[in-house]
Amino acid sequence: MLSISNDTSPDIGDRILDAAASCVLAYGVQRVTLAEIARRAGVSRPTIYRRWPDTRALLAALLTRRIVGVLSDVPSRGSGREALVERIVGVAQRLRHDEVVMSVFHSEPEFAMVYIAERLGTSQQILIDAVADEIRNAQRDGSVRRGDPRQMAAMCLLITQSTIQSAQLVAPILDADALAVELAYSLNGYLKP
Structure with missing residues (x-):
């Protein structure tokens, strides 16, 4: 997991979006979860919530x-x-x-x-x-x-x-x-x- 001080860097957002794309392709839109996106991006769910309110x-x-x-x-x-x-x-x-x-x-x-x-x-x-x-x-x-x-x-x-x-x-x-x-x-x- 990344430290809180590093979770605002621009590449974190790109990693999260890349993880979301990977989840969409693997599971379809309806089965995408923030937990799985966070896991694939190597970040915490709060890191995602700081950028986007929901899936x-x-x-x-x-x-x-x-x-x-x-x-x-x-x-x-x-x-x-x-x-x-x-x-x-x-x-x-x-x-x-x-x-x-x-x-x-x-x-x-x-x-x-x-x-x-x-x-x-x-x-x-x-x-x-x-x-x-x-x-x-x-x-x-x-x-x-x-x-x-x-x-x-x-x-x-x-x-x-x-x-x-x-x-x-x-x-x-x-x-x-x-x-x-x-x-x-x-x-x-x-x-x-």
């Missing part, structure tokens, strides 16, 4: 880290609509293959539904902000139509989020490559001047 808050932080991490891992390849659409499709493809994110969507739909139908989560806000910035830039070069960049970014989020969530449903019709092509086509059509 749901910790899982929300885990999803935020994973989603924002994917956004960082898929850099923009320039400015303009084509680069923006390519980045959004790249992020969507990576998220569709993220075991932790998809485990949450499939094993705990009630948890995921909060961020699908009830409120925007932190990661969704970050995604909207990033896409809105790129839309603004693309509007300046004329490759994206006029309109409120934040509203347009929110619509891009809805289109893409729906694609990620429903990909399994349409897999017999749209394999991964076809899905990416159709998502790009949809986003290009929506954003085109």
Whole structure:
């Protein structure tokens, strides 16, 4: 066990989130416990409670880290609509293959539904902000139509989020490559001047 004086270091939070990801993959969301996360992270339960009030808050932080991490891992390849659409499709493809994110969507739909139908989560806000910035830039070069960049970014989020969530449903019709092509086509059509 780590000493109390060391339990506020930033890497402890990362270890806890890594342990939570490992638990999600091993047990599914519903069977994840703070006790098991603490054991895997090598910290006490109070150390976790100092950062997150409960398992749901910790899982929300885990999803935020994973989603924002994917956004960082898929850099923009320039400015303009084509680069923006390519980045959004790249992020969507990576998220569709993220075991932790998809485990949450499939094993705990009630948890995921909060961020699908009830409120925007932190990661969704970050995604909207990033896409809105790129839309603004693309509007300046004329490759994206006029309109409120934040509203347009929110619509891009809805289109893409729906694609990620429903990909399994349409897999017999749209394999991964076809899905990416159709998502790009949809986003290009929506954003085109």
